[in-house]
Amino acid sequence: xxxxxxxxxxxxxxxxxxxxxxxxxxxxxxxxxxxxxxxxxxxxxxxxxxxxxxxxxxxxxxxxxxxxxxxxxxxxxxxxxxxxxxxxxxxxxxxxxxxxxxxxxxxxxxxxxxxxxxxxxxxxxxxxxxxxxxxxxxxxxxxxxxxxxxxxxxxxxxxxxxxxxxxxxxxxxxxxxxxxxxxxxxxxxxxxxxxxxxxxxxxxxxxxxxxxxxxxxxxxxxxxxxxxxxxxxxxxxxxxxxxxxxxxxxxxxxxxxxxxxxxxxxxxxxxxxxxxxxxxxxxxxxxxxxxxxxxxxxxxxxxxxxxxxxxx
Amino acid sequence: xxxxxxxxxxxxxxxxxxxxxxxxxxxxxxxxxxxxxxxxxxxxxxxxxxxxxxxxxxxxxxxxxxxxxxxxxxxxxxxxxxxxxxxxxxxxxxxxxxxxxxxxxxxxxxxxxxxxxxxxxxxxxxxxxxxxxxxxxxxxxxxxxxxxxxxxxxxxxxxxxxxxxxxxxxxxxxxxxxxxxxxxxxxxxxxxxxxxxxxxxxxxxxxxxxxxxxxxxxxxxxxxxxxxxxxxxxxxxxxxxxxxxxxxxxxxxxxxxxxxxxxxxxxxxxxxxxxxxxxxxxxxxxxxxxxxxxxxxxxxxxxxxxxxxxxxxxxxxxxxxxxxxxxxxxxxxxxxxxxxxxxxxxxxxxxxxxxxxxxxxxxxxxxxxxxxxxxxxxxxxxxxxxxxxxxxxxxxxxxxxxxxxxxxxxxxxxxxxxxxxxxxxxxxxxxxxxxxxxxxxxxxxxxxxxxxxxxxxxxxxxxxxxxxxxxxxxxxxxxxxxxxxxxxxxxxxxxxxxxxxxxxxxxxxxxxxxxxxxxxxxxxxxxxxxxxxxxxxxxxxxxx
Numbered sequence: 072x073x074x075x076x077x078x079x080x081x082x083x084x085x086x087x088x089x090x091x092x093x094x095x096x097x098x099x100x101x102x103x104x105x106x107x108x109x110x111x112x113x114x115x116x117x118x119x120x121x122x123x124x125x126x127x128x129x130x131x132x133x134x135x136x137x138x139x140x141x142x143x144x145x146x147x148x149x150x151x152x153x154x155x156x157x158x159x160x161x162x163x164x165x166x167x168x169x170x171x172x173x174x175x176x177x178x179x180x181x182x183x184x185x186x187x188x189x190x191x192x193x194x195x196x197x198x199x200x201x202x203x204x205x206x207x208x209x210x211x212x213x214x215x216x217x218x219x220x221x222x223x224x225x226x227x228x229x230x231x232x233x234x235x236x237x238x239x240x241x242x243x244x245x246x247x248x249x250x251x252x253x254x255x256x257x258x259x260x261x262x263x264x265x266x267x268x269x270x271x272x273x274x275x276x277x278x279x280x281x282x283x284x285x286x287x288x289x290x291x292x293x294x295x296x297x298x299x300x301x302x303x304x305x306x307x308x309x310x311x312x313x314x315x316x317x318x319x320x321x322x323x324x325x326x327x328x329x330x331x332x333x334x335x336x337x338x339x340x341x342x343x344x345x346x347x348x349x350x351x352x353x354x355x356x357x358x359x360x361x362x363x364x365x366x367x368x369x370x371x372x373x374x375x376x377x378x379x380x381x382x383x
Numbered sequence: 384x385x386x387x388x389x390x391x392x393x394x395x396x397x398x399x400x401x402x403x404x405x406x407x408x409x410x411x412x413x414x415x416x417x418x419x420x421x422x423x424x425x426x427x428x429x430x431x432x433x434x435x436x437x438x439x440x441x442x443x444x445x446x447x448x449x450x451x452x453x454x455x456x457x458x459x460x461x462x463x464x465x466x467x468x469x470x471x472x473x474x475x476x477x478x479x480x481x482x483x484x485x486x487x488x489x490x491x492x493x494x495x496x497x498x499x500x501x502x503x504x505x506x507x508x509x510x511x512x513x514x515x516x517x518x519x520x521x522x523x524x525x526x527x528x529x530x531x532x533x534x535x536x537x538x539x540x541x542x543x544x545x546x547x548x549x550x551x552x553x554x555x556x557x558x559x560x561x562x563x564x565x566x567x568x569x570x571x572x573x574x575x576x577x578x579x580x581x582x583x584x585x586x587x588x589x590x591x592x593x594x595x596x597x598x599x600x601x602x603x604x605x606x607x608x609x610x611x612x613x614x615x616x617x618x619x620x621x622x623x624x625x626x627x628x629x630x631x632x633x634x635x636x637x638x639x640x641x642x643x644x645x646x647x648x649x650x651x652x653x654x655x656x657x658x659x660x661x662x663x664x665x666x667x668x669x670x671x672x673x674x675x676x677x678x679x680x681x682x683x684x685x686x687x688x689x690x691x692x693x694x695x696x697x698x699x700x701x702x703x704x705x706x707x708x709x710x711x712x713x714x715x716x717x718x719x720x721x722x723x724x725x726x727x728x729x730x731x732x733x734x735x736x737x738x739x740x741x742x743x744x745x746x747x748x749x750x751x752x753x754x755x756x757x758x759x760x761x762x763x764x765x766x767x768x769x770x771x772x773x774x775x776x777x778x779x780x781x782x783x784x785x786x787x788x789x790x791x792x793x794x795x796x797x798x799x800x801x802x803x804x805x806x807x808x809x810x811x812x813x814x815x816x817x818x819x820x821x822x823x824x825x826x827x828x829x830x831x832x833x834x835x836x837x838x839x840x841x842x843x844x845x846x847x848x849x850x851x852x853x854x855x856x857x858x859x860x861x862x863x864x865x866x867x868x869x870x871x872x873x874x875x876x877x878x879x880x881x882x883x884x885x886x887x888x889x890x891x892x893x894x895x896x897x898x899x900x901x902x903x904x905x906x907x908x909x910x911x912x913x914x915x916x917x918x919x920x921x922x923x924x925x926x927x
Binding site for chain 2: 280281282284285286287288289290291292295299300303304377378379380
């Protein structure tokens with residue numbers, strides 16, 4: 072039962088977080104320099120036209136009123152209109168989001184198995200050759216910048232060998248897999264080293280713990296001790312790190328999306344910032360923040376499912 | 384009869400960065416079927432290492448030499464698979480700290496069932512059914528529900544019972560018990576020892592009981608092996624070893640038992656109260672109550688409820704109780720380290736709440752405290768002479784140079800060699816470190832010294848030395864001492880008067896002799912009966 076009250080408490084605690092996020096995304100446009108109306112109407116608009124639009128958009132109301140109107144609109148799914156695309160922001164996000172989600176899912180599908188395999192091998196062959204090799208790889212992986220790696224992989228596997236496309240996102244599921252292979256690998260190569268180091272450390276720490284000695288004293292084989300006891304006790308810190316990374320990827324896939332010209336949220340964000348497309352930036356900020364909140368919530372719920380001590 | 388286990392010239396070396404350390408040399412002993420063998424010794428004596436070597440549980444960097452023969456088979460020649468078949472099935476083990484030896488993420492039923500699945504090939508349901516029976520054998524109440532509990536939901540004593548159930552699961556013939564009751568309260572310890580004796584009697588389970596506590600060994604074991612510095616110094620029946628020790632170290636060990644200590648607790652207490660505690664209540668906010676969800680301050684747990692007692696000038700006043708009894712909270716309340724919610728504390732006739740700033744500073748000099756873990760209460764980066772000198776110049780009683788000279792005198796007073804003055808705490812032994820802590824407490828010439836479990840982390844021979852030192856300092860400096868301890872035998876020898884606490888409530892207070900010889904509360908009687916006593920040997924009382 073404490074688990075359920077914990078989940079309930081965790082959900083309730085989201086409310087103030089979400090309110091905070093909405094205030095910040097509201098202020099983002101409110102306080103940014105330049106007048107969105109002038110941008111909307113173009114440089115040759117008359118003062119009367121600006122004033123009329125201002126009135127029509129409710130921008131002459133006090134700030135707190137505008138905020139509540141904004142909240143009401145957001146709750147109805149109305150995030151405003153893009154000036155550049157002449158489309159509702161929500162539609163834009165729905166259009167661009169699947170590509171980024173696909174990329175993130177792809178990255179996870181590569182990262183998680185690879186991390187588990189490498190960390191387990193390294194921990195079980197501690198200080199021997201395989202462990203040394205894996206540690207060397209992690210140091211290299213952490214010191215190579217992701218954009219450079221993306222460019223390098225694109226040139227070699229894309230341009231030189233022609234195995235993979237270097238831009239766009241393809242048609243159909245297999246097309247997506249093919250097109251997004253290089254971006255997903257470049258991102259994974261940046262994530263895996265950190266996660267492997269983190270998990271390897273936790274595994275080695277747990278391998279020395281008292282309950283492992285107790286399991287040996289019961290006569291359990293090493294393989295079972297490792298899978299049933301050590302691994303379960305080691306994954307939590309790495310799960311939390313992974314959560315932070317995924318949350319970061321939602322907004323941080325920018326570099327890879329730009330390098331490989333994947334039309335995802337990152338590419339949309341950069342385009343909108345450069346084009347001063349305020350409402351898109353505002354809507355994306357809100358979407359990123361909500362995404363981050365959802366990821367951390369998922370991680371917390373997973374933690375509660377794994378560790379019965381959570382929430383005490 | 385053929386012995387069940389025969390160990391011959393066992394040697395264990397550890398390879399460390401500083402070279403090879405011989406943890407155990409030339410150790411040999413036997414365990415007969417159905418026998419309980421005790422291995423007693425102080426920290427670093429190699430008793431635990433010998434025990435773990437038997438099951439091949441030492442870390443990888445350990446090298447084991449000599450012969451370990453179990454039931455006619457030489458264990459060192461077994462393959463890992465054969466060894467795994469012996470572990471848990473033939474020989475199983477329980478440990479000192481039950482909390483850390485259970486997997487925190489697995490229900491206790493599952494952990495008890497696990498070895499049976501592997502050794503007997505039982506399916507999940509059959510293994511769980513057996514696990515339930517075993518939990519009942521080790522007297523876990525309401526075992527059916529508790530099966531699905533996680534380790535953190537059980538008390539320390541319960542967890543040790545669960546570990547015993549795990550160890551019994553595959554009906555082994557030998558149980559290795561490595562300090563199984565050291566982390567437990569004395570009444571809980573009595574229950575676990577009773578259980579071990581029952582298992583030995585009813586199932587013919589042979590045991591090796593490793594302990595630092597000769598009293599525990601004397602209560603449970605038939606024969607005893609005394610170890611020191613990795614070697615066996617003496618072995619024989621418990622009665623012989625305790626009554627006629629042949630080895631000088633064994634004699635010292637026996638004489639250091641708190642019950643055997645020769646100590647005058649000084650009888651010139653003046654009935655004038657130095658410290659008066661009236662109706663003291665300390666309340667802690669309940670755990671889990673967070674600020675965001677209206678952590679209600681009025682809801683809480685009473686760490687102390689309505690405690691009233693007087694401490695007379697010049698006496699040694701003992702406070703005994705088990706973990707969670709509030710004995711340390713009482714000390715902290717006197718020092719003003721926790722907020723009290725009701726009641727008053729008067730020192731030297733003045734209420735602490737009404738002291739002005741300078742009187743408060745005076746009080747803080749007058750009342751000093753020494754803590755349980757000397758390593759944790761000393762700054763690890765500070766040399767010991769500086770640590771002792773610091774309070775003197777901080778209170779502006781002398782300039783730093785003069786404070787250093789006084790610190791050197793204090794080191795001499797607590798029998799520490801001047802050669803140690805420039806060492807850091809980590810370079811000292813536990814006993815030396817505790818002497819530093821005592822010297823630091825004495826630096827401000829206090830009138831009242833609060834000693835909170837100061838000898839609990841020390842070996843028994845070192846404990847005897849520190850207690851003698853405290854008794855001498857008390858005479859010399861005209862100190863009043865509040866001695867907080869879970870160890871009744873020490874309190875009985877060392878204190879003039881004693882208060883017994885249970886769950887924050889005062890059970891009784893009175894002269895030590897009266898409390899121990901005719902306790903007025905049921906709880907005190909239980910405590911006294913639970914304490915292992917060397918003189919309550921299985922063979923009967925020992926003539927004085």
